[in-house]
Amino acid sequence: MELIEALRATLGRDHVLTGADAKRYGREWTGLYSWTPRAVLRPADTAEVSACMRLAHEAGVAVVPVSGNTGLAGGTTAEGVLMLSLERMNSIREIRPAARIAIVEAGVVLSKLHEAVDARNLAFPLFFGARGSAMIGGNLSTNAGGSNVLRYGNTRALCLGLEVVLADGRVMDLMSELHKDNSGLDLKDLFIGAEGTLGIITAAVLKLVPKPRAHATAMVAAPALPAALDLLNRLQEATGGAVEAFEFMPRVYMQRLAAVHPDWRPAFEEIPEVSILIEVGATAPRDVTPGPDGTVPVVALLQDTLAEMLEQGLITDAVVAASEAQRQEMWARREAAAEITLSRHPLVNCDIAVPLDQVATFLERIHARLPAIDPGAETLTVSHLGDGNLHFTVYPTSADAPLADKITETVEDVVAELRGSFSAEHGIGVSKLATMSRRKDPVALDVMRAVKAALDPKNILNPGKLIP
Amino acid sequence: MELIEALRATLGRDHVLTGADAKRYGREWTGLYSWTPRAVLRPADTAEVSACMRLAHEAGVAVVPVSGNTGLAGGTTAEGVLMLSLERMNSIREIRPAARIAIVEAGVVLSKLHEAVDARNLAFPLFFGARGSAMIGGNLSTNAGGSNVLRYGNTRALCLGLEVVLADGRVMDLMSELHKDNSGLDLKDLFIGAEGTLGIITAAVLKLVPKPRAHATAMVAAPALPAALDLLNRLQEATGGAVEAFEFMPRVYMQRLAAVHPDWRPAFEEIPEVSILIEVGATAPRDVTPGPDGTVPVVALLQDTLAEMLEQGLITDAVVAASEAQRQEMWARREAAAEITLSRHPLVNCDIAVPLDQVATFLERIHARLPAIDPGAETLTVSHLGDGNLHFTVYPTSADAPLADKITETVEDVVAELRGSFSAEHGIGVSKLATMSRRKDPVALDVMRAVKAALDPKNILNPGKLIP
Numbered sequence: 064m065e066l067i068e069a070l071r072a073t074l075g076r077d078h079v080l081t082g083a084d085a086k087r088y089g090r091e092w093t094g095l096y097s098w099t100p101r102a103v104l105r106p107a108d109t110a111e112v113s114a115c116m117r118l119a120h121e122a123g124v125a126v127v128p129v130s131g132n133t134g135l136a137g138g139t140t141a142e143g144v145l146m147l148s149l150e151r152m153n154s155i156r157e158i159r160p161a162a163r164i165a166i167v168e169a170g171v172v173l174s175k176l177h178e179a180v181d182a183r184n185l186a187f188p189l190f191f192g193a194r195g196s197a198m199i200g201g202n203l204s205t206n207a208g209g210s211n212v213l214r215y216g217n218t219r220a221l222c223l224g225l226e227v228v229l230a231d232g233r234v235m236d237l238m239s240e241l242h243k244d245n246s247g248l249d250l251k252d253l254f255i256g257a258e259g260t261l262g263i264i265t266a267a268v269l270k271l272v273p274k275p276r277a278h279a280t281a282m283v284a285a286p287a288l289p290a291a292l293d294l295l296n297r298l299q300e301a302t303g304g305a306v307e308a309f310e311f312m313p314r315v316y317m318q319r320l321a322a323v324h325p326d327w328r329p330a331f332e333e334i335p336e337v338s339i340l341i342e343v344g345a346t347a348p349r350d351v352t353p354g355p356d357g358t359v360p361v362v363a364l365l366q367d368t369l370a371e372m373l374e375q376g377l378i379t380d381a382v383v384a385a386s387e388a389q390r391q392e393m394w395a396r397r398e399a400a401a402e403i404t405l406s407r408h409p410l411v412n413c414d415i416a417v418p419l420d421q422v423a424t425f426l427e428r429i430h431a432r433l434p435a436i437d438p439g440a441e442t443l444t445v446s447h448l449g450d451g452n453l454h455f456t457v458y459p460t461s462a463d464a465p466l467a468d469k470i471t472e473t474v475e476d477v478v479a480e481l482r483g484s485f486s487a488e489h490g491i492g493v494s495k496l497a498t499m500s501r502r503k504d505p506v507a508l509d510v511m512r513a514v515k516a517a518l519d520p521k522n523i524l525n526p527g528k529l530i531p
Numbered sequence: 532m533e534l535i536e537a538l539r540a541t542l543g544r545d546h547v548l549t550g551a552d553a554k555r556y557g558r559e560w561t562g563l564y565s566w567t568p569r570a571v572l573r574p575a576d577t578a579e580v581s582a583c584m585r586l587a588h589e590a591g592v593a594v595v596p597v598s599g600n601t602g603l604a605g606g607t608t609a610e611g612v613l614m615l616s617l618e619r620m621n622s623i624r625e626i627r628p629a630a631r632i633a634i635v636e637a638g639v640v641l642s643k644l645h646e647a648v649d650a651r652n653l654a655f656p657l658f659f660g661a662r663g664s665a666m667i668g669g670n671l672s673t674n675a676g677g678s679n680v681l682r683y684g685n686t687r688a689l690c691l692g693l694e695v696v697l698a699d700g701r702v703m704d705l706m707s708e709l710h711k712d713n714s715g716l717d718l719k720d721l722f723i724g725a726e727g728t729l730g731i732i733t734a735a736v737l738k739l740v741p742k743p744r745a746h747a748t749a750m751v752a753a754p755a756l757p758a759a760l761d762l763l764n765r766l767q768e769a770t771g772g773a774v775e776a777f778e779f780m781p782r783v784y785m786q787r788l789a790a791v792h793p794d795w796r797p798a799f800e801e802i803p804e805v806s807i808l809i810e811v812g813a814t815a816p817r818d819v820t821p822g823p824d825g826t827v828p829v830v831a832l833l834q835d836t837l838a839e840m841l842e843q844g845l846i847t848d849a850v851v852a853a854s855e856a857q858r859q860e861m862w863a864r865r866e867a868a869a870e871i872t873l874s875r876h877p878l879v880n881c882d883i884a885v886p887l888d889q890v891a892t893f894l895e896r897i898h899a900r901l902p903a904i905d906p907g908a909e910t911l912t913v914s915h916l917g918d919g920n921l922h923f924t925v926y927p928t929s930a931d932a933p934l935a936d937k938i939t940e941t942v943e944d945v946v947a948e949l950r951g952s953f954s955a956e957h958g959i960g961v962s963k964l965a966t967m968s969r970r971k972d973p974v975a976l977d978v979m980r981a982v983k984a985a986l987d988p989k990n991i992l993n994p995g996k997l998i999p
Contacts, residue, residue, distance in 0.1 A: 162886050206713050217711065219720075220688070235974040243685065243884045243920045244952040245674050245724055246971055247959060247997060248979045252687075252720035256713055273768070300741070303773060303815040347771040349832075364817075416711045418630050452711045484712040491715060503714055506703040510986060511716045517985035518978065529715060 066122045067102055070145075073114045078105040078151070088146050092133060093405055096493075098142040100127070105148050109226060109234060109265045115147055116263070117232030125523045128259040130170055130198035134205060135412070136492025138258050138528055149200045152265060155179050163271045164223065164240055169200025169264050176269075185271040188215040188307075192398045203264050206256035208488030210308045210397070213449035214344070215272065217488070219255045224268035227254050229261075230519040240268050253514070258490055259525040261518045275307070275344030277351040279365035280390045284335035284380035288423040288448075291339050293377060295449060297368050302343050302361070309449035310340040310397050311422075316445050319403045320396060330396060331380050339448070340397050341365075342390075400445045400454065409462040411470045412454070417483035419451040426453075428477045433457065436469050452487040468497075475502055491529045500531040534590045535570055538613075541582045546573040546619070556614050560601060561873055564961075566610040568595070575619050577694060577702060577733045583615060584731070585700030593991045596727040598638055598666035602673060603880070604960025606726050606996055617668045620733060623647050631739045632691065632708055637668025637732050644737075653739040656683040656775075660866045671732050674724035676956030678776045678865075681917035682812070683740065685956065687723045692736035695722050695729075698987040708736050721982070726958055727993040729986045743775070743812030745819040747833035748858045752803035752848035756891040756916075759807050761845060763917060765836050770811050770829070777917035778808040778865050779890075784913050787871045788864060798864060799848055807916070808865050809833070810858075868913045868922065877930040879938045880922070885951035887919040894921075896945045901925065904937050920955040936965075943970055959997045968999040 071079045080088070080103040090097040104126075106112045119126045127141035130149040139146070152168035155176060159165075160183045167176060173194040176187050189202060191209030201207070203225070207218045215221065224239040237251050254262050285291045288311070295309050312320075317334045320327070330338055345351050345361040353359050362383060369381040384390040404412065417425050426444065433440050439460035446453040457470050475485050475498060485498050499508065511530045515522075539547045548556070548571040558565040572594075574580045587594045595609035598617045607614070620636040623644065627633075628651045635644060641662040644655050657670060659677030669675070671693070675686045683689065692707040705719050722730050753759045756779070763777050780788075785802045788795070798806055813819050813829035821827050830851060837849040852858040872880065885893050894912065901908050907928035914921040925938050943953050943966060953966045967976065979998045983990075 161888050206717075208711055208713075212711060219717070229974065229978070233974045233977075235978060236972040237975060239952065240886055240950055241884045241919065241952050241955070243676050243680060243915075243918045243955040245676075245956055245958045246952050246954045246963075247967060247975065248729075248982060249674075249687070249720045249724050250975055250978055252717045253982075256717050261716075273772075301815055301817070303771060303813065303818065304741075305771060345771065347769055349769070350771065416709045418708055420629050447711075450711045451709065482708055484707065484709050484714050486714045487709070487711040488713055490713045495714075499715060504704040506697065506701045507705060507715065507718055509701075510697070510703060510718055513985040514716060514721075514982055517981040 066118060066124060069118050070102070070104055070115060073118065074104060074106055074111055078107070080105065088129060088132070088148065091137060091139070093135060096137040096140050098140045100141045100146045101143050103146045103148055105151050107151050109228065112147065112228045112263055112265055113232045113234050116228050116230060119145060119523055120231045120521060123521050123523060125526050127525050128200070128204070128263045130200035131172065131193070131196045132201070133193035133197040134201065134492060135489045136494040138205065138490060138492035138525070140493055147263065149198065149265070156266070158183060160185060162240060165269045165271055166238070166266065167199050167269060168266050169198065171199045173197045173199065173202060180271055181274060184274045186274040187221070187269060188272055189218055189221055192401055199267060199269070200264050203255050203267055204257065204259050205490045208447070208450070208452065210310060210447060212447065213309055214305070214307045219252055221270050222251065222255060222267050223270055225251050225254055225264055226266040227262040227264055230521065230524050235262065238266065238268055256490070258492065258529045260515060260529050261524065263524070273346045275346055277345045277359050277361050278390060279343040279345070279359070279362040280384040280393055281341050281365055281369060282330045282382045282393050283339040283341060283369065283378055284331050285337040285339060285378045286335070288337060290377045291337050291448065292419065294339065294341070294368070294372060297372070298341065298343065298365070301364055301368055305343050305345060306341065306449065307344040308340065308342040309447070311446040311448035312338045312340070312397065313444050315443060316403070319443060320399055323403050323406055324399065327396070328392065330382065330393070335379060340393055397445070404443060404454070404456050407458050409459055409467070411457040411459060411467045413456065413471070413474045414454055414487050414489040415474065415478050415483055415485060416450065416452045416487035417478060417481045421481040421483070422446065422448060422451055422453065425477055425481055425483070428480070429455070429474060432473050432477070433470070436473060437466060440470070471498065493528060496531045534586060534592060537586050538570070538572060538583060541586065542572060542574055542579055546575070548573070556597065556600070556616065559605060559607070561603060564605040564608050566608045568609045568614045569611050571614045571616055573616050573619050577696065580615065580696045580731055580733050581700045581702050584696050584698060587613060587991055588699045588989060591989050591991065593994050595993050596668070596672070596731045598668035599640065599661070599664045600669070601661035601665040602669065602960060603957045604962040606673065606958060606960035606993070608961055615731065617666065617733070624734070626651060628653060630708060633737045633739055634706070634734065635667050635737060636734050637666065639667045641665045641667065641670060648739055649742060652742045654742040655689065655737060656740050657686055657689055660869055667735060668732050671723050671735055672725065672727050673958045676915070676918070676920065678778060678915060680915065681777055682773070682775045687720055689738050690719065690723060690735055691738055693719050693722055693732055694734040696731045696733055698730065698989065698992050703730065706734065706736055724958070726960065726997045728983060728997045729992065731992070741814045743814055745813045745827050745829050746858060747811040747813070747827070747830040748852040748861055749809050749833055749837060750798045750850045750861050751807040751809060751837065751846055752799050753805040753807060753846045754803070756805060758845045759805055759916060760887065762807065762809070762836070762840060765840070766809065766811065766833070769832055769836055773811050773813060774809065774917065775812040776808065776810040779914040779916035780806040780808070780865065781912050783911055784871070787911060788867055791871050791874055792867065795864070796860065798850065798861070803847060808861055865913070872911060872922070872924050875926050877927055877935070879925040879927060879935045881924065881939070881942045882922055882955050882957040883942065883946050883951055883953060884918065884920045884955035885946060885949045889949040889951070890914065890916060890919055890921065893945055893949055893951070896948070897923070897942060900941050900945070901938070904941060905934060908938070939966065961996060964999045
């Protein structure tokens with residue numbers, strides 16, 4: 064216990080949690096993973112993170128960084144080893160509206176940052192269900208995606224600079240605020256999405272965008288996916304690329320939503336084959352200034368596009384949100400996804416991406432092949448359709464592990480045929496290590512191992528994650 | 532010469548150039564660097580690149596990759612070692628309009644790709660003076676910038692996937708076509724901008740964007756930089772972020788232009804303190820469909836914004852291009868930058884970035900300090916102002932090397948005070964190695980060295996470049 068005593072001397076006794084105090088860190092919120100950490104460290108600043116890593120490095124003891132712990136891939140499992148929580152490093156150091164940047168610590172909760180920049184008429188356009196507890200450090204370490212990637216890119220695209228503590232405690236300052244900076248290897252993007260295996264991200268310079276001053280939001284009913292993609296392309300053209308979200312919920316999703324939340328108002332009287340939640344964000348005066356009849360131009364643009372498509376019989380119904388309350392109601396249906404997905408067990412959860420025009424093909428092929436594996440299996444799909452990203456869940460008829468593996472491999476087969484990715488936005492953690500071994504280019508895996516060994520030769524940073 | 536014979540057996544005698552045949556590869560186009568390569572290899576495909584690297588790796592002989600050779604930082608100097616030219620790998624493998632991607636080999640000339648996608652009503656929005664000879668491999672290896680970064684990002688942001696040959700000849704397949712792909716460490720962005728020190732990029736999946744169907748282009752005269760930034764912000768707001776280029780040419784630039792090209796029509800009768808070339812690109816029907824009077828709406832939007840600012844006295848003059856010929860004339864003034872800059876010697880050329888709102892401060896501070904170092908020195912500035920990127924050149928009164936170093940260090944001092952970068956888009960090559968040593972975070976330098984040693988343990992890939 065010499066190491067624990069040294070850590071207590073560094074952080075103070077209150078910030079080295081063990082036993083019952085550490086218990087709440089030993090579980091992923093889905094319940095799929097649980098573990099007992101040796102201790103949980105709660106440093107207050109970068110210097111303390113650095114001191115912790117120096118001690119752990121000397122002792123050769125593994126450290127698993129954690130922030131909001133809202134992951135889905137077992138990325139923070141830490142049986143018998145140290146966890147390092149960034150939760151106390153929760154300061155928004157600076158918001159600079161003129162430069163459109165925020166400088167934040169890793170433990171800032173995403174929705175706190177949303178609120179802080181909203182007050183300056185700016186937005187940090189990273190948006191997903193867990194935003195009320197997810198933290199910036201985890202967002203960066205997993206290169207989080209979400210509903211606004213279509214317009215603004217994933218977390219990597221929203222970050223200009225990083226501060227990282229390395230395995231041996233050295234602090235690397237990459238806190239650039241610049242949009243152009245070709246000064247050596249791109250280390251920033253290497254540490255983003257590394258799931259804490261190369262270093263611990265302690266702070267970041269984040270890009271902000273003008274806060275949309277008006278939204279046009281609608282639920283659209285379509286007979287099939289090609290019509291939905293046609294809608295996306297028409298709207299992108301009409302708005303000059305201002306579509307912020309394009310979310311696909313098939314019939315089975317809406318049926319499950321109705322079962323889980325029977326009191327919620329349905330989007331349409333009859334559930335259509337394809338329901339799309341679409342949102343356009345506008346900042347330009349000509350888009351947001353209401354006309355003489357009170358109509359907001361960007362809303363009129365959406366209405367016109369939908370009316371045209373209805374007339375042509377390409378879509379079957381559409382409801383445009385007439386108030387912020389109606390908009391929130393539409394989003395609530397989409398944001399119930401995690402709850403709906405996890406309300407049944409056993410499940411096999413796949414987070415995949417295919418080229419945009421292959422989403423329908425993926426669904427056809429997988430539904431054609433599943434019956435041969437498990438005739439009684441049911442599925443659930445919800446999709447960031449604008450990115451070709453599907454959260455595809457299979458509910459097998461038994462909790463048999465080989466059956467789950469067979470299902471996973473079949474999904475992977477179809478994804479590979481369509482040149483897709485077996486991990487779109489949730490990352491690898493421990494849940495997809497076997498898939499990485501099977502499916503990732505073997506030379507790329509070797510290069511990842513070489514980089515990992517070079518930067519963490521003692522293999523103490525989140526060992527056994529990400530890289531098989 | 533055993534190695535050379537083995538390479539000839541692999542590539543054919545015609546594609547291993549030595550002596551006089553290799554001479555044209557031994558010079559950077561600026562004339563600042565020249566060298567004599569041992570031989571120049573011209574592989575036809577990825578398999579041949581791989582075979583070359585296997586042979587070179589076994590022999591422990593250095594290889595310097597080259598494509599269009601339009602760099603400015605000595606990144607392809609190769610005294611007495613092998614060069615590997617990608618010029619024969621010049622096939623555009625696929626253009627997929629629906630998916631908005633192009634799959635290309637490293638030796639494709641940038642303007643050839645422009646032409647090929649233009650025919651499909653798409654654009655590859657990487658745009659700079661050397662586009663007629665620069666090739667995609669070099670664009671990627673240097674993370675090229677240019678005039679459209681403001682809207683579309685640099686080359687890194689325009690690339691979805693890569694194929695790379697490693698130091699030992701292994702081929703790494705990262706040819707993803709996806710916008711979301713969290714499957715392990717981000718190796719793509721590590722190899723982009725690595726200047727050929729980690730691997731040889733042989734092919735890439737590139738993003739395409741809808742081709743603007745109308746441009747609004749103007750030359751604007753302003754009394755000072757803050758007014759120019761005000762113009763940028765107003766136009767970004769009015770257009771919803773569709774400003775594609777915002778290029779700053781100060782009085783001294785326009786004076787030099789008039790001296791070098793006395794026959795060219797001047798932008799304004801009297802040269803103003805600040806000349807701005809601004810361009811907005813539009814795709815939406817409501818922006819590009821001419822009104823009853825023939826005016827294109829996006830042009831009217833630009834005219835209205837300029838008229839308002841003229842009325843308020845914030846700018847002093849403006850000319851909106853009324854034809855494609857006038858637009859080309861405006862761009863020619865900006866694209867003469869390399870010619871104008873290099874028409875005098877000796878020179879100290881700096882490619883720097885500072886936060887957008889610090890450009891004026893940079894210019895004030897550096898002009899206040901230069902006289903103490905070299906009272907007779909003159910300067911030239913041309914700037915991608917929308918990115919905070921300045922190409923700042925000092926013409927010292929003597930070709931004295933210590934004087935040039937002193938000037939460089941003074942520029943770096945001011946850049947560091949303003950939290951800028953000493954290398955915005957031209958990269959490091961050999962020209963900025965000393966600067967990297969002095970100015971880059973030492974921990975980041977150590978991490979770069981560790982990554983380099985892990986991926987190229989024999990140090991045969993473009994040795995002595997990028998990483999000091």
